[in-house]
Amino acid sequence: MSTEKTNIIEISKLNKWYGDFHALKNIDLNVKEGEIIVVCGPSGSGKSTLIRCVNFLEKFQEGTILVSGTELTDDAQKIRKIRSEVAMVFQHFNLFPHLTIIDNLTLAPIWVHNETKLEAREKALKLLDRVGIRDQAEKYPNQLSGGQQQRVAIARSLCTSPKIMLFDEPTSALDPEMISEVLDVMVELAKEGITMICVTHEMGFARKVANRIIFMDDGQIVEENDPENFFNHAESDRLQLFLDQILTH
Amino acid sequence: MSVFDQQSTRKPPISQIGAVLWLRTNLFSSWINSALTLASLYLLYIMIPPLLDWMIFNASFSFGTVNLFGFDIKFSEAMATNQNCGREGACWPYIYEKLYMYTYGFYPRTETWRPNIVFGLTALLFVIVPLVKHYKHKNRVTLSLIILYPLVSYVLIAGGFGILMPVSTDQWGGLLLTLIIASVGIIVSFPIGVLLALGRQSNLKVIKLFSTLFIEFIRAVPLITILFMASFVLPLFLESGNYFDKLLRALIGIALFQAAYFAEVVRGGLQAIPRGQYEAADAIGLSYFQKNVLIILPQALKISIPNIVGSSISLFKDTTLVLIIGLFDMLAMVNLTSNDPYWLGRETEGFVFVTIVMWAILYSMSRYSRKLELRFNTENTN
Numbered sequence: 001m002s003t004e005k006t007n008i009i010e011i012s013k014l015n016k017w018y019g020d021f022h023a024l025k026n027i028d029l030n031v032k033e034g035e036i037i038v039v040c041g042p043s044g045s046g047k048s049t050l051i052r053c054v055n056f057l058e059k060f061q062e063g064t065i066l067v068s069g070t071e072l073t074d075d076a077q078k079i080r081k082i083r084s085e086v087a088m089v090f091q092h093f094n095l096f097p098h099l100t101i102i103d104n105l106t107l108a109p110i111w112v113h114n115e116t117k118l119e120a121r122e123k124a125l126k127l128l129d130r131v132g133i134r135d136q137a138e139k140y141p142n143q144l145s146g147g148q149q150q151r152v153a154i155a156r157s158l159c160t161s162p163k164i165m166l167f168d169e170p171t172s173a174l175d176p177e178m179i180s181e182v183l184d185v186m187v188e189l190a191k192e193g194i195t196m197i198c199v200t201h202e203m204g205f206a207r208k209v210a211n212r213i214i215f216m217d218d219g220q221i222v223e224e225n226d227p228e229n230f231f232n233h234a235e236s237d238r239l240q241l242f243l244d245q246i247l248t249h
Numbered sequence: 250m251s252v253f254d255q256q257s258t259r260k261p262p263i264s265q266i267g268a269v270l271w272l273r274t275n276l277f278s279s280w281i282n283s284a285l286t287l288a289s290l291y292l293l294y295i296m297i298p299p300l301l302d303w304m305i306f307n308a309s310f311s312f313g314t315v316n317l318f319g320f321d322i323k324f325s326e327a328m329a330t331n332q333n334c335g336r337e338g339a340c341w342p343y344i345y346e347k348l349y350m351y352t353y354g355f356y357p358r359t360e361t362w363r364p365n366i367v368f369g370l371t372a373l374l375f376v377i378v379p380l381v382k383h384y385k386h387k388n389r390v391t392l393s394l395i396i397l398y399p400l401v402s403y404v405l406i407a408g409g410f411g412i413l414m415p416v417s418t419d420q421w422g423g424l425l426l427t428l429i430i431a432s433v434g435i436i437v438s439f440p441i442g443v444l445l446a447l448g449r450q451s452n453l454k455v456i457k458l459f460s461t462l463f464i465e466f467i468r469a470v471p472l473i474t475i476l477f478m479a480s481f482v483l484p485l486f487l488e489s490g491n492y493f494d495k496l497l498r499a500l501i502g503i504a505l506f507q508a509a510y511f512a513e514v515v516r517g518g519l520q521a522i523p524r525g526q527y528e529a530a531d532a533i534g535l536s537y538f539q540k541n542v543l544i545i546l547p548q549a550l551k552i553s554i555p556n557i558v559g560s561s562i563s564l565f566k567d568t569t570l571v572l573i574i575g576l577f578d579m580l581a582m583v584n585l586t587s588n589d590p591y592w593l594g595r596e597t598e599g600f601v602f603v604t605i606v607m608w609a610i611l612y613s614m615s616r617y618s619r620k621l622e623l624r625f626n627t628e629n630t631n
Contacts, residue, residue: 057528076536083534094529098547098625107543108533160533 005032007066008164008195009054014063016049016219023049024060025219033163034193038206041216042242047199050216051166054197055086068163084112087157091169093149095141095156101128102137105156113160120159127155131185147178151185158189165189167198201246207231215239304601307338312345331592343595344602347586351602354422354577360414363405364425371428374398399436418496422577424606430496430568430578434503435561441504442511443550447541449516460512467509472567475502480574499571507564514556518549551625558618562611579603 009031016024024046031037039047052058053065056072056079065072067082096104105124109115115123128134131151133144141149150170157165167186171179183205190196190209200206206213206227213230215223215238223230223239231247234240277283313328314321334340344351353364374394381387406429409415421429448460467475479502480495487493522545530540550557572581583603587596 055532057531080534080536083532088529088532090525090529090532092523092525094523094525096526096529096544096548098551108535111539111543112534156533 005034007031008033008035008068009197010064010066011050011054012064014050014053014060014065016046016053016058016060016062023219024053027063027221029214029221031164031195031197034195035211036190036196036209037198037212037214038210039197039199039214039216040201040203040206040242041222045216046219047216048168051088051168051197051199054164054166055083055088057088080112084160085162086164086166087160087162088166088168089150089153089157089170091172093141093146093153093173095149095153097141100138100140101133101144101152104141104152105159108156108160124155124159127158128152130188131155132181145178146174147181150174150178150182154182154185154189162194164195164197167196167200169199169201171200171202203231203247215242217242302338304339307335309334309338309340309342312342315345331595339598339601340592340595341598343592343598346592347582347589347599350423350582350586351579351599352423353425354582355420356416356422356425357414357420360408360416363408363413363416367402367405370398370402399433418494421496423582424579426496426571426576427565427568427578427580430500430503430571430576431561431565433500434507434564434568437500437504438507438511439557441508443515443546445508445512446515446519449512450519464509464512467506468513472503472506473570473573475506476570476574478502495574496576499574499576503564503568507560510560510563511557514553514560515549517556518551518553519545521552522548551622554618554622554625558614558621562614565611565614566607579606 007030009029011027011029014024014027014029015022027050029050039050041047049058053060053072054067059074068085070078070082072079072082095101096107099107102121102124105127106115106117106120109120109123110117125134125137128137131154133148133151133155136144136148136152141152144152154170170186171182174182179202183202186196186198186205187209198205198210210227212224213227214221215230215236217238223234223236225233225235230239231243234243276286309329311325311327311329311333313325314323316322328346329340329342331340331343334342349358349361353361356364377394378391381390384390404410405413406421406425407416407418445460445464448456449464451457451460476499479498483498526544526548527540530544535543568578569580571578572584577585580603583596583599586592587599
């Protein structure tokens with residue numbers, strides 16, 4: 001990892017509670033531009049919550065998050081600015097079922113970025129081409145398979161040319177035979193130098209593209225390392241146990 | 250190793266289709282079902298023949314000579330009177346004579362063409378709107394219709410402006426008034442209802458509190474009370490100079506009443522929208538307004554169509570209550586004309602007629618709602 005690159009995300013002393021439940025405890029994390037980070041850990045460990053804080057889908061009570069130098073606060077203007085740079089792909093795709101695929105893609109460029117319909121459409125078709133479903137542009141989301149829907153969701157989040165992509169378990173809701181088509185798209189993206197934070201249990205993907213893997217448990221970052229050391233030289237027993245459980249199948 | 254044998258698809262066995270099978274599975278599947286079927290048939294047998302006798306076979310259709318679109322159609326030498334209509338059948342000439350009042354109330358007979366044009370425009374609207382569905386500028390057309398249609402209708406019916414003879418709202422009545430109250434009530438209350446539904450879900454506590462209080466207050470009060478309040482109590486609070494139209498007051502009351510019901514119906518739709526839709530809209534950077542108008546409401550309203558129409562049908566029927574504040578809708582006109590000394594004892598015909606007209610309108614509304622649902626359904630289109 002080159003050190004001269006600047007931090008695009010800086011998280012420090014982040015604390016988050018759901019009611020009395022302490023979901024994130026003193027999280028410190030810096031992400032450099034172009035870095036690919038995979039976050040894993042058992043369910044309820046706070047990994048989704050962490051990335052949802054980055055685009056302010058979740059409010060937090062303590063600590064600071066800086067995205068491209070802008071601090072996340074309640075200010076609606078700032079939040080919208082950050083959201084136009086940070087895109088998110090959800091576990092359940094969350095496509096808009098009442099709009100066609102192409103309309104799903106052009107919505108944000110037209111309404112948020114004031115592009116013309118024609119520009120937005122052209123760009124959207126290119127992106128659909130890139131994820132391999134250009135021929136489905138006029139269909140509705142529910143006419144597509146899960147894997148296709150998730151690829152549309154990725155294309156939709158790319159439409160606004162974000163600097164950062166957040167993936168919240170993008171393959172967990174997919175049938176096994178569709179996982180690879182989504183992962184292939186993500187691998188392609190990773191090669192292009194976009195900053196990515198992926199919450200996922202796809203260890204093959206992590207091993208292949210991640211610069212850094214973060215293991216979370218009980219709202220804390222337990223361990224972070226490069227793929228080689230992460231999988232082969234786990235420092236904590238907790239990570240070793242986790243790896244034993246997910247890799248012995 | 251066994252070889253995989255590809256099975257070909259085929260039709261279901263012939264014993265599983267056909268009319269006899271349909272009868273057996275739907276009407277006579279068990280002895281309870283058979284008993285219910287026979288009981289229903291018997292009930293129809295004792296109800297239908299007398300009804301048909303009264304409405305058609307023993308009824309009088311001696312309308313005299315009827316002028317229909319410029320053509321004279323001769324039903325009989327002279328129109329029947331109350332006396333030469335039998336008591337065992339309906340006296341439809343009575344309805345024919347009162348038809349004007351049922352339709353227009355006390356609207357001046359010389360000006361009938363004005364409401365007629367409005368009726369025509371309304372019918373035309375139902376023809377035009379589906380036709381422009383695929384037209385490029387359909388949004389512009391629809392928007393201008395939404396603005397123009399009520400304006401033109403109002404000018405035509407109310408008159409004034411130095412061109413048309415003014416007709417005061419006291420003279421509006423019958424089906425015309427029923428349609429005006431129902432459509433204005435529904436159209437005005439709908440946007441208010443949507444805003445109240447959004448308000449009730451708002452994070453802004455003051456707006457949420459106001460919306461909730463308004464909805465719960467209105468829903469806990471009968472429409473009659475609100476009509477009374479609007480008609481008799483409201484003027485007490487206004488200075489004597491600010492006396493405004495009785496119909497307008499009733500319309501405001503009805504619109505506020507209906508808004509509260511629409512708000513609850515739409516809120517039901519809003520609650521059915523998964524959280525993920527809100528999150529996705531937020532994540533791509535839409536503002537609160539864009540999120541609701543582009544993403545949430547189109548889906549929520551689509552789900553709510555059956556309930557929106559159901560609620561509208563209720564309102565349509567409730568318009569008959571305006572009788573108590575001295576407005577003469579169609580039902581009130583039937584009541585009023587049944588006091589005609591020349592036609593004593595013929596109120597049954599009037600009520601049957603109102604029932605048929607109401608049923609025709611409301612059943613069409615409910616069919617229209619079904620069509621809308623199918624049109625907006627993108628969930629299972631293959």
